[in-house]
Amino acid sequence: MSAHVHPVPEWADSASMDAERYAQAYEAAKTDPDGYWREQAGRLDWITPFTSVKDTSFDEADFRINWFADGQLNVAANCIDRHLETRADQVAILWEGDAPGTDRRITYRELHEQVCRLANALKGLGVAKGDRVTIYLPMIPEAAFAMLACARIGAIHSIVFGGFSPESLANRIVDCDSRIVITADGGCRGGKAVPLKANVDAALDHDGVTVDHVVVVRHSGVDVTMKDGRDQWYGDLVDAAATDCAPVAVGAEDPLFILYTSGSTGKPKGVLHSSGGYLLWASYTHQHVFDYRDGEIFWCAADVGWVTGHSYVVYGALANGATTLMYEGVPNYPDFSRFWQIVDKYQVATFYAAPTALRALMREGDEWVKKTDRSSLRVLGSVGEPINPEAWEWYHKVVGEGRCPIVDTWWQTETGGHMIAPIPGAVALKPGSATLPLPGVLPQIVDAEGKVLDGAVEGNLVIADSWPGQMRTVWGDHDRFFQTYFTTYPGKYFTGDGCRRDEDGYYWITGRVDDVINVSGHRMGTAEVESALVAHAKVAEAAVVGMPHDVKGQGIYAFVTLNAGVEEDEALRAELVQWVRREIGPIATPDALQFAPGLPKTRSGKIMRRILRKIAENQVDALGDTSTLADPAVVDHLVANRIEPG
Ligand code: PRX
Numbered sequence: 070m071s072a073h074v075h076p077v078p079e080w081a082d083s084a085s086m087d088a089e090r091y092a093q094a095y096e097a098a099k100t101d102p103d104g105y106w107r108e109q110a111g112r113l114d115w116i117t118p119f120t121s122v123k124d125t126s127f128d129e130a131d132f133r134i135n136w137f138a139d140g141q142l143n144v145a146a147n148c149i150d151r152h153l154e155t156r157a158d159q160v161a162i163l164w165e166g167d168a169p170g171t172d173r174r175i176t177y178r179e180l181h182e183q184v185c186r187l188a189n190a191l192k193g194l195g196v197a198k199g200d201r202v203t204i205y206l207p208m209i210p211e212a213a214f215a216m217l218a219c220a221r222i223g224a225i226h227s228i229v230f231g232g233f234s235p236e237s238l239a240n241r242i243v244d245c246d247s248r249i250v251i252t253a254d255g256g257c258r259g260g261k262a263v264p265l266k267a268n269v270d271a272a273l274d275h276d277g278v279t280v281d282h283v284v285v286v287r288h289s290g291v292d293v294t295m296k297d298g299r300d301q302w303y304g305d306l307v308d309a310a311a312t313d314c315a316p317v318a319v320g321a322e323d324p325l326f327i328l329y330t331s332g333s334t335g336k337p338k339g340v341l342h343s344s345g346g347y348l349l350w351a352s353y354t355h356q357h358v359f360d361y362r363d364g365e366i367f368w369c370a371a372d373v374g375w376v377t378g379h380s381y382v383v384y385g386a387l388a389n390g391a392t393t394l395m396y397e398g399v400p401n402y403p404d405f406s407r408f409w410q411i412v413d414k415y416q417v418a419t420f421y422a423a424p425t426a427l428r429a430l431m432r433e434g435d436e437w438v439k440k441t442d443r444s445s446l447r448v449l450g451s452v453g454e455p456i457n458p459e460a461w462e463w464y465h466k467v468v469g470e471g472r473c474p475i476v477d478t479w480w481q482t483e484t485g486g487h488m489i490a491p492i493p494g495a496v497a498l499k500p501g502s503a504t505l506p507l508p509g510v511l512p513q514i515v516d517a518e519g520k521v522l523d524g525a526v527e528g529n530l531v532i533a534d535s536w537p538g539q540m541r542t543v544w545g546d547h548d549r550f551f552q553t554y555f556t557t558y559p560g561k562y563f564t565g566d567g568c569r570r571d572e573d574g575y576y577w578i579t580g581r582v583d584d585v586i587n588v589s590g591h592r593m594g595t596a597e598v599e600s601a602l603v604a605h606a607k608v609a610e611a612a613v614v615g616m617p618h619d620v621k622g623q624g625i626y627a628f629v630t631l632n633a634g635v636e637e638d639e640a641l642r643a644e645l646v647q648w649v650r651r652e653i654g655p656i657a658t659p660d661a662l663q664f665a666p667g668l669p670k671t672r673s674g675k676i677m678r679r680i681l682r683k684i685a686e687n688q689v690d691a692l693g694d695t696s697t698l699a700d701p702a703v704v705d706h707l708v709a710n711r712i713e714p715g
Contacts, residue, residue, distance in 0.1 A: 075465070075498040078474050084360045084494020086251075091495035098508035105508070106537060110137060112352055113345070113388070114151045116318040117141035119426065125535035125559050127630070132551055135322055136346035136537045143316035144348050145188075145221035148387035149181050155651070157181075160392045162210050163366065167257040167398035167412050175210050177390075182219075182312050187218035187303075194249060194282045198223030198317060199249035201327065203280075205229045205265060207256030208397040211286045211303065212373045213383050215251045219341035221346075223319045227327040227339070230374025231256050231263055233654040235271035237337075241329050242278050245339055245544050249282045250305070254715070255289035259402035259555070262339040321345025328376055330482040331594035332553060333565070335584035339544030340376075340482050347485045348388055350538025354486040354507065355385030357475055359448050360493045365418035366445070368394040370426065375591070375626055376482040377452055381421060385486065400426045405433040409441035409468070421450035421467075423590035424460050427591070428620045431463045438467050448493055450476045453590030453624045455520035455578055461500035479503035479578050479621060481564065482592070483554070485538030488512075489576050491700055497524075502575045514570055519558040529582055530568035531561040536547035550567045582676070586615030586623045591656045596623060598659070601652035605645060607635045612668050612676050616714065626685035628668060628707070637664040661714040663684070666705035680704060684711055686697045 081087050086094065098105040103122040110119070123678055126133055149161075157178040164173040183430065196202060199299070202219050206212040212228070220224040229241050242250065250273075256263035266285055273280055285293065286303040295302075325344045331339040338461050339466025353363055363469075371377035373395075386393035396416055400408050408430070412420060427632070430437065449469050451461070456477055465475050475498060478490040488513060490499075491504040505510050511533040514522045522528050543550040555565040567579040581587065584595045595613040602611035610630040618624035629645060631637060642662050650658045669677045683692050689708045695701045 073500060075474070077494060077497055078178050078538035081494040084492075085357050086492045086495050088495045091492050094508040095506070099511065102509065102534075106136070106349070109353055110345075110349055112442060113142060113147050113271060113349055113357075115140050117319060119345075123535065127535070127555050129464060129551070129555070129559065132555065134235055134539060134541055136343070136535075137321035139320040140321045140345055142321060142345055142348075143221065143319060144344050144384070145184055145217040145629065146316040147348060148220075148384065149184060149218060152177050152390045153181060154391055158444050159390075161387060163212060163392060163394045163415055164210050165396045165398075165414070167260065167402065169403060169407075169410075175369050180214070183214045183307070184221055185314040186307040186310040187214050188221040188314040190284075190306040191218055191224065191249070192222060192314075193306075193310065194284075196222065196224050196249060198319070199324075200224045200249075201227055201245040201247075203227050203229060203238075203242050203247040203250045205250060205252045205269060206286065206373075207231050207253055207258075207263065207265065207288065207370055209253065209286065209288055210395065211251075211253070213387075213395070214422060216379075216383055217374070221314060221316050222322065223317045225324045225327055227329070228374050228379070229329070230654075231265055231520060232370060232656055234651055235268045236275070236442050237654055238268060238424075239272040239278055240273035240336060241339075242272065242280060243275070244329070244336070245327050246279070247279055249284070250280055251284045251286070253286040253288040253290040254293045257289050257397060259399040262289060262291060264291070265364045270294065270296075276551075279579055296612060306715050309696065322541065324541070326379065328482055329380065330376075331585055331592045331597055333585050333594060334596055337594070337597070338546075338549065339551070340540045341542050342485055342538075342617070343541050346539070348384055350458075350486040350536065351380040352388035352689055354490075354538075355381060355389055355391075357479060357492050358487045358490045358507070359419045359421070359450065361389055361391060361419065363390065363448070365391070366394060366415050367391045367419045368412070368415070368417045369450075370396060370422040371452070376485075377421075394713055398472050400430055405430055405437035406441055409438055409443055409451050412446060413442045416445040418445055418447045419450065420446060422449055422454060423453040424456040425454065425589040425621055427451070427456070427460050431460060432620070435467050443470070444466065444481035446473050448476060450471045450478060450615060452478045452480075455580060458500040465500070474498060475500075476608065477503045478499075479576070483540045484536075485540065488532070488536075491577075499575055500613045502571070502577045504575050506576070512568075512576060513561065514568055515561075520710070525572045527567070527569040527579070529558075530564045530565065530566045530578070531558050533561055571668070586625065588615075588618075588623050588625060588656060589621040593625070593657055597653060598627065598649060598657055601657070602627060602645065604652065605648050607631055607641065608645070609633075610668060612665075612678065612681055614678055614682045614685050616660075616682070618660065618714070621660075625657065626681075627659040627662045628665040628681055629662060630665050630668060638699055661712050663707070663712050665703075665707055667700060667706070669704050669707070670699050674697045677686050684708060685711040687711065
């Protein structure tokens with residue numbers, strides 16, 4: 070493949086790593102991980118210095134993942150207190166609201182006070198070290214305050230993205246048994262209200278939810294019902310709280326947060342991250358992959374409800390003393406110039422977003438971009454899904470005017486931070502490739518049997534050894550953690566992604582090889598959508614697959630078998646689409662829903678998704694062998710009744 074290669078930028082010699090230092094760091098982290106990470110861990114402040122560094126094994130007999138295990142630190146103190154001496158008056162968080170003209174600036178000194186007050190308020194509500202706190206907030210500074218307040222007292226936060234339904238929120242509250250929810254009256258996105266408090270009220274009516282306290286930020290101003298004895302205004306609580314709260318010492322391996330993510334089977338998993346290794350990874354990758362420089366304005370456009378927001382809006386950026394920008398709204402409101410106007414308003418140096426947003430803006434034409442200045446931009450990032458070379462080139466040429474390297478960062482909720490990504494001062498770029506692994510990351514490509522393939526090959530992507538930012542367990546189910554990630558290819562972490570390596574050793578992620586789909590950079594288990602569909606009284610069976618989508622990357626195509634006697638009609642089709650939206654959230658809305666009197670099954674009853682994927686993709690000439698099906702005729706019916714996704 071002869072991709073156009075973009076050389077390392079001219080400013081490489083002033084970058085945090087050049088080609089030579091990258092090569093040295095990679096080698097050092099590989100041959101002497103203890104030595105390398107002992108030194109790198111010096112970027113954090115430790116309350117109790119660690120003596121042990123890497124103590125890990127992916128083998129079943131002695132499976133363990135420990136980094137810096139006997140060290141103690143406090144994550145909030147690392148993100149705030151240690152900066153106060155030199156940057157108390159520097160802006161830590163720049164906030165831009167949904168409506169143009171609404172903004173806030175929070176200095177490190179103010180961040181310290183806000184976080185201390187909330188930490189004290191949480192203690193007053195009985196929250197102690199190790200307790201779980203659910204956060205269901207819009208993109209407002211209070212989301213960062215809440216995360217850091219938990220970290221300050223050693224509580225474990227679990228953020229639920231504000232676009233998730235009451236049902237999804239309830240499941241996540243129950244799974245980690247959290248007794249407290251921090252929310253807002255409502256959010257605003259693209260001029261539309263998001264009824265957060267009303268969703269919390271609905272979630273708390275579900276069976277098994279045992280929440281004692283709901284703390285409500287006054288934000289959108291909508292009317293809400295406050296339940297006596299349970300609900301309290303955030304403002305009242307923090308106003309009454311003391312402004313100083315000593316950070317508690319937590320073990321490096323103590324949990325910092327839980328974040329639920331979809332897998333190929335079952336309910337979303339509570340991915341649990343550590344305090345020491347995670348923060349080190351977030352800080353190290355933020356520094357090197359974005360070539361972050363002191364004083365620059367850093368903008369990660371992801372929501373804090375996703376791991377990208379955790380690691381780069383909050384933890385990595387603040388650990389490095391950056392000014393981080395939080396934007397509440399959407400790319401196209403009030404118009405398609407909004408992102409670039411914000412870049413100009415704050416003189417943003419680094420902009421980091423998902424390809425889906427770029428594709429949506431790209432198709433509106435270049436004028437929306439060109440009428441803004443953008444001369445402050447230095448590095449552009451991409452995350453969450455493969456970026457097609459066309460969008461890459463547009464990002465590079467139009468948004469960055471050919472001046473800014475594009476860092477295409479491959480990683481996952483599970484990995485805590487970037488894994489395969491170009492360090493801008495060190496690595497030449499190829500559009501569509503996440504390029505080379507970061508120091509400490511040992512990727513391998515294996516075939517279906519687990520044989521390690523060398524050279525230019527395609528196969529499944531595994532990581533051969535532990536890195537500090539790795540997730541430590543699935544909350545409440547350590548066995549599921551081991552089974553999910555370490556048994557497909559024993560002794561290795563299986564990513565779930567397919568990957569090609571080219572003749573230069575560059576990695577090209579080809580997408581998930583399991584039943585996970587990636588819709589607008591949001592991860593969705595097909596099983597979750599299926600279980601939402603079959604929960605409807607008229608549905609007997611459902612099979613959901615991904616299909617290519619111009620803007621979203623992948624769309625959701627659902628095949629639905631109705632109960633005997635139920636009529637297929639357009640009203641029911643619309644009702645089922647709405648039903649999924651309500652059950653999971655708008656991000657799970659099917660793009661196409663086809664009624665299927667029968668599904669293609671093997672004689673043993675297994676649904677042949679390969680065939681359904683081909684139908685969804687409209688590759689009906691490439692269905693392959695259908696002779697092993699129990700009833701090959703169902704395929705003809707499905708092909709004849711395929712719907713064009715809307
Ligand atoms: O398939 C890969 C894709 O997103 C998955 C991880 O999703 P999630 O845990 O939600 O984390 C998203 C933010 C890190 C991966 O298994 N993915 C993520 N980044 C890229 C990507 N695919 C291709 N290129 C990327 N840069």
